[in-house]
Amino acid sequence: MVKIFVSYSHKDEVFREALETHLSLLKNQGIIDVWHDRLIGPGDEFGSAIDRNLADADIVLLLVSSDFLSSSYCWGIEMKTAMERHEKKNAIVIPVIIRACDWHSAPFGKLLAAPKDGKPIKSWQDSDEALYDVDRQIRTAVEKTQSQKSTASLIASKPQGVSNSNRAGSLVRYTVPVVEP
Numbered sequence: 001m002v003k004i005f006v007s008y009s010h011k012d013e014v015f016r017e018a019l020e021t022h023l024s025l026l027k028n029q030g031i032i033d034v035w036h037d038r039l040i041g042p043g044d045e046f047g048s049a050i051d052r053n054l055a056d057a058d059i060v061l062l063l064v065s066s067d068f069l070s071s072s073y074c075w076g077i078e079m080k081t082a083m084e085r086h087e088k089k090n091a092i093v094i095p096v097i098i099r100a101c102d103w104h105s106a107p108f109g110k111l112l113a114a115p116k117d118g119k120p121i122k123s124w125q126d127s128d129e130a131l132y133d134v135d136r137q138i139r140t141a142v143e144k145t146q147s148q149k150s151t152a153s154l155i156a157s158k159p160q161g162v163s164n165s166n167r168a169g170s171l172v173r174y175t176v177p178v179v180e181p
Contacts, residue, residue, distance in 0.1 A: 002142045002149075005057035006036040007078040008098075009067035013038075015098045015121060016063060022131040023138065032142055054081055058145045059092045059138070062108060065099040069106070083107045092141045096134055098122060114138070 004023075008016045016036060026032040035053045040046050054060065060082040068074045085091040095103065095113040097120045103109060104118075115121060115133040124130035 001030060002032045002058045002145050003053075003056055004032050004034045004059045004061060004138070005054050005082075006034060006061045006063065007054075007068075007074055007082065008036065008061075008063035009065060009071050009074055011067040012063050012065050012098050015065075018127065018131055019061075019063070019096070019134060022128075022135040026135075026139065026142065031146075050078070051081075054078060055085075057082075057085075057091055058149075059094065059141050060085070061138070062093060062095045064095050064097050064101065064103050064106075064108075064113070066101040068098070069101055069103065079106075079108065086111075092145065094138065094141060096121070 006016055006019075020034060023032065023034060027034060035057070037046065037050060040049045060078075062068065062074075062079055062082065082091065082093045086093040093108060093111060095108045095111055095118075097103065097113050097115070097118050099122045100120045103113075114137040115124070115130045119130070121127055121130040121134070
């Protein structure tokens with residue numbers, strides 16, 4: 001299952017909820033697990049819960065608006081950590097442009113944003129069409145992540161001692177019996 005972390009300003013919660021609705025098929029198919037801070041339980045330490053889920057995420061969605069950019073927590077902690085993980089290729093960061101704002105010179109400004117052409121969701125005539133576009137781009141990232149996880153799993157499961165060379169560096173010959181009819 002691909003783990004998705006959503007970083008957003010609470011002032012944009014309606015957009016987070018709408019996006020989650022559009023991601024329902026992926027969730028219902030058991031392909032993704034979406035986490036955001038509203039899932040923190042009573043008595044849980046919010047800082048450690050956010051840190052843990054951000055560290056475990058395969059994909060980080062940054063729901064970008066002027067409120068996101070002005071949030072010291074979104075900007076200084078979540079976005080910073082997400083971009084560090086992205087640079088190390090430990091996570092895919094997808095900026096999702098919610099409302100028009102000056103985001104192009106931000107650290108994530110070099111990344112391909114969703115929806116198409118980084119056009120803010122709020123400026124689309126049909127927000128469902130914009131969210132569908134975001135959903136398709138997330139699905140593509142999920143498929144890429146699944147492929148990478150599958151490859152990593154195959155490499156990790158390679159039997160110990162299996163090699164195409166011996167200690168002296170020469171090729172090992174394998175004898176395969178030939179069965180004649």
